[in-house]
Amino acid sequence: MTPALLAITLLIGVTLCYAAVCACSPFGNCRKCSGWGFAMKTDRKGRLKRGKDCRRCHATGKRIRTGRWLYNRWARVYRDGTRTSATTPASKGGPTWS
Numbered sequence: 001m002t003p004a005l006l007a008i009t010l011l012i013g014v015t016l017c018y019a020a021v022c023a024c025s026p027f028g029n030c031r032k033c034s035g036w037g038f039a040m041k042t043d044r045k046g047r048l049k050r051g052k053d054c055r056r057c058h059a060t061g062k063r064i065r066t067g068r069w070l071y072n073r074w075a076r077v078y079r080d081g082t083r084t085s086a087t088t089p090a091s092k093g094g095p096t097w098s
Helices: 001-022 064-083
Strands: 028-029 037-044 049-054 062-064
Touching: 001 064, 062 064
Parallel strands: none
Antiparallel strands: 028 062, 037 049
């Protein structure tokens, strides 16, 4: 197997695996707060304490994966581009010609 063919096969495999992960689990942990939803800080005695809510994930601890975000945008554009009008003459009670 040539190196180019091997690279293409591996790239297709990684892409399909990532697409499967995005389909099964569209949300992942937030990278900023590690899925906690807030920052941890220490008080003066060195004990851990809850800090401010995470601004990136809005205190949910989850974020949408990049692949799922791209799929959602593509689906919205496709849906908006293929939407049919509900005001055709046949639906208004007008005559239909065959």
